[in-house]
Amino acid sequence: MDNKELEKKIVPIAEEGVILLEKGDYEKAVKKFEEVLEIEAKLPYVKVNLGICYMNLKKYDLAEKIFKEVIEKLPDEFTAHYHLGLNYYYSHKHEEALKECQRALEIRPNSHMAINTLGVIAGYRGDIEEEIKCYKKAIELNPDSIEAYINLAYAYEKDFNDEEAIKYFKKVIEMDPDGKYVDEARDMLKDLGA
Numbered sequence: 001m002d003n004k005e006l007e008k009k010i011v012p013i014a015e016e017g018v019i020l021l022e023k024g025d026y027e028k029a030v031k032k033f034e035e036v037l038e039i040e041a042k043l044p045y046v047k048v049n050l051g052i053c054y055m056n057l058k059k060y061d062l063a064e065k066i067f068k069e070v071i072e073k074l075p076d077e078f079t080a081h082y083h084l085g086l087n088y089y090y091s092h093k094h095e096e097a098l099k100e101c102q103r104a105l106e107i108r109p110n111s112h113m114a115i116n117t118l119g120v121i122a123g124y125r126g127d128i129e130e131e132i133k134c135y136k137k138a139i140e141l142n143p144d145s146i147e148a149y150i151n152l153a154y155a156y157e158k159d160f161n162d163e164e165a166i167k168y169f170k171k172v173i174e175m176d177p178d179g180k181y182v183d184e185a186r187d188m189l190k191d192l193g194a
Contacts, residue, residue, distance in 0.1 A: 010036045014046055026053040044070045048079050055083065060091035078107040082114050089121060097121055112142035119151055123158070131155045146172060150181045157188065166194045 017032030033050040036043065051066035067084035070077055085100030098121050104114040119134030135152035138145055153168035169185040169192070176182065 006040060010039050010043075013039075014043075014049075017046070017049060021049055021053060024056070026056045029053045030057070044074055044077060044080070048077070048083060051080070051087070052083055055087045055090065058090070060087055063087045064091075076107050078104055078111070081107060082111065082117070085114070085117060089117065089124075094121060094124055110141050112138040112145050112148065115141065116145065116148045116151060119148075119155070123151075123155060128155055128159045132159070144175070146176050146179060146181055149175065150185065153185070153188065157192070162192050166192050170194070 020029035054063035070080040088097035116138040122130035138148035157165035
């Protein structure tokens with residue numbers, strides 16, 4: 001099979017997998033990505049997507065194995081390092097998570113996602129000052145990052161800075177009034193007496 005025939009065969013299947021991944025239908029997405037990899041095993045972006053599915057299915061060992069395979073072949077693959085870091089965080093391997101997110105930032109220094117994740121890790125470690133700094137930097141790099149805003153609001157709340165927490169919970173509601181964090185932000189505003 002030549003490259004054009006191969007592409008014609010696998011691209012539609014891979015695209016179906018991505019759509020299923022984005023919808024959160026991870027089991028079906030896994031089947032699509034595995035189908036593609038049976039046809040052509042050397043597609044790092046498909047492997048990364050498969051790893052993301054396994055991570056979301058809480059199959060952390062499988063996800064770790066896949067991300068590491070990609071990194072072994074492509075040591076500067078940002079997405080594999082970043083998601084390996086997330087996978088480590090979710091599986092409570094926080095030191096490894098920190099190292100992988102830092103490595104991802106070496107590759108792509110302006111990744112708001114990796115900086116936001118470093119903030120989450122800092123918060124877990126109890127370093128609220130670093131946590132807040134990371135979320136502010138993530139927002140500076142991507143002012144549309146709802147996750148960074150809600151994380152910043154929570155960090156301020158943990159730091160007993162209710163005024164700033166209220167400001168950022170309100171910002172979350174203002175930015176995305178129908179979004180997934182709105183109810184959470186409203187509940188926190190009630191708890192804070194705002």
